[in-house]
Amino acid sequence: xxxxxxxxxxxxxxxxxxxxxxxxxxxxxxxxxxxxxxxxxxxxxxxxxxxxxxxxxxxxxxxxxxxxxxxxxxxxxxxxxxxxxxxxxxxxxxxxxxxxxxxxxxxxxxxxxxx
Amino acid sequence: xxxxxxxxxxxxxxxxxxxxxxxxxxxxxxxxxxxxxxxxxxxxxxxxxxxxxxxxxxxxxxxxxxxxxxxxxxxxxxxxxxxxxxxxxxxxxxxxxxxxxxxxxxxxxxxxx
Numbered sequence: 001x002x003x004x005x006x007x008x009x010x011x012x013x014x015x016x017x018x019x020x021x022x023x024x025x026x027x028x029x030x031x032x033x034x035x036x037x038x039x040x041x042x043x044x045x046x047x048x049x050x051x052x053x054x055x056x057x058x059x060x061x062x063x064x065x066x067x068x069x070x071x072x073x074x075x076x077x078x079x080x081x082x083x084x085x086x087x088x089x090x091x092x093x094x095x096x097x098x099x100x101x102x103x104x105x106x107x108x109x110x111x112x113x114x115x
Numbered sequence: 116x117x118x119x120x121x122x123x124x125x126x127x128x129x130x131x132x133x134x135x136x137x138x139x140x141x142x143x144x145x146x147x148x149x150x151x152x153x154x155x156x157x158x159x160x161x162x163x164x165x166x167x168x169x170x171x172x173x174x175x176x177x178x179x180x181x182x183x184x185x186x187x188x189x190x191x192x193x194x195x196x197x198x199x200x201x202x203x204x205x206x207x208x209x210x211x212x213x214x215x216x217x218x219x220x221x222x223x224x225x226x227x228x
Contacts, residue, residue, distance in 0.1 A: 046218075105157035
């Protein structure tokens with residue numbers, strides 16, 4: 001079956017530090033890949049996505065590249081801010097699973113940015 | 116404003132007392148889904164619906180029911196809640212496009228005593 005493995009947290013960084021959150025996946029079909037962010041007390045919001053190999057998703061200074069050869073979709077940001085503190089979820093949607101393109105989530109990584 | 120709404124946002128109940136968590140979306144989305152979020156497990160799908168009157172089980176359907184009588188609403192029903200259903204619940208919706216973004220509601224935190 002499909003699965004997503006992401007970096008264990010929590011992760012604590014200083015403001016303006018470089019961020020990487022690792023994510024690898026296992027899928028039997030042709031997944032789309034997503035990063036969702038959950039701010040305290042809120043629901044999940046889509047941060048970025050990539051729908052095919054070598055696509056790069058980007059938003060709000062975050063980037064992730066769909067690497068089929070390494071089955072990875074690592075999240076990166078060059079200079080984090082305090083407002084980036086949140087829980088980040090990597091997820092995949094298997095497009096070969098006709099009828100239910102559910103999201104399979106990783107366990108989430110809590111990120112805290114210190115001023 | 117395009118959104119998914121859930122009610123209630125917080126609920127404390129006792130074992131065996133039937134409850135319903137409502138979910139409504141105003142984006143005319145065909146696909147709707149329920150997830151539960153538990154520490155260390157991420158989000159897991161409970162039930163989904165491809166359209167009105169079309170529902171099916173997700174990964175963890177035991178103890179839950181759903182209905183889809185109207186396109187905009189997708190309530191989650193716990194007929195006889197148990198403590199292991201204490202969790203944070205999210206409703207989500209998207210259009211029929213299979214690479215489209217899923218939009219999530221704000222969540223319902225349920226505690227079953």
